[in-house]
Amino acid sequence: MKVLITGGAGYTGSLLVPLLLEAGHEVSVIDNLLFNQTTHLPYFYDNNFSFTKGDIRDKSTMMPLVNNADMIVHLAAIVGEPSCRVNPGLAREVNADASKLLNELRGKKPLIYASTGSNYGKVEGICTEETPAKPLSIYAETKLEAEKGFEKSGNVIRYRFATGFGLSPRLRLDLLV
Numbered sequence: 804m805k806v807l808i809t810g811g812a813g814y815t816g817s818l819l820v821p822l823l824l825e826a827g828h829e830v831s832v833i834d835n836l837l838f839n840q841t842t843h844l845p846y847f848y849d850n851n852f853s854f855t856k857g858d859i860r861d862k863s864t865m866m867p868l869v870n871n872a873d874m875i876v877h878l879a880a881i882v883g884e885p886s887c888r889v890n891p892g893l894a895r896e897v898n899a900d901a902s903k904l905l906n907e908l909r910g911k912k913p914l915i916y917a918s919t920g921s922n923y924g925k926v927e928g929i930c931t932e933e934t935p936a937k938p939l940s941i942y943a944e945t946k947l948e949a950e951k952g953f954e955k956s957g958n959v960i961r962y963r964f965a966t967g968f969g970l971s972p973r974l975r976l977d978l979l980v
Contacts, residue, residue, distance in 0.1 A: 805829045807872035809859050809905070810879030815917065817842035819876065824851055833857050833868055834879070859901040862908070869908040876915045877905060877953075880946070887942040894941050902949030906956050913958050919946045920965040 806823055808816050811832030817840070823830045824846060833855045834840075846852040857864040859879045869875065880898050881887050887894035905914075919942065926934060936947050953959040 805831070805871060805873045806876060807831045807833070807868050807874070808876045808878060809833050810877075810917075811854075812836060812840045812842050813878060813882075816876075816878050819878075820846060820852070824849055827851075829853075831855070831868055831872065833859060833864070835859075859905065860896055862904060865904065865908055869905065869912070872912065874913040874915075875905070875909055876917075877902065878917045880917070881942070884940040884942045887940065887945070891941045895945050898942070898945035899948040903952055906949075906952050909956075911956075911958050914953060914960075916950060916953050916959055916961040918950045918961045919943060 806828050808819060808823075808830065810816055811820055811830075812834035816832065816834070820830055820832060829851045830846075831853045835858055836856055847854070855864065855868060859865060879901070881890075881894040887898075902916075920930065925937070925939065936943075950961050953961065
């Protein structure tokens, strides 16, 4: 299967890529390398791996990548409330608008969407699939907007991450407590 991973050089993507390659899939990654990460250098020799340094907001960049994919794993985002607060306009463009573009381009191709547990807002007890979303931040608002668009189109699995933990080639040192 041909899998496109947006934000594939990030914390989660840098762990997912080798797993998909080992399983025999063709993997294409698009990432803007905002943090100058080099996590995928070892895979450049692999004929089943391709990398595009680019912007997911750019239709002319995204169209051929999406057209060549059988499925998409959408990880690209401005992640976390502190990062989104620095530039709310950019957060909206990347998290919501680029997701809308990706949704339009994919047609009915299957998509796995990395959403966020922040969509729930302040909750008493344990969240379930029935827990209503009550976003309290620009990060959660933009992720929920994208999530709703994908769900309307169908053929999507969304995963509302809490805080990622553990070792990754692309560590998130900005999230250490």
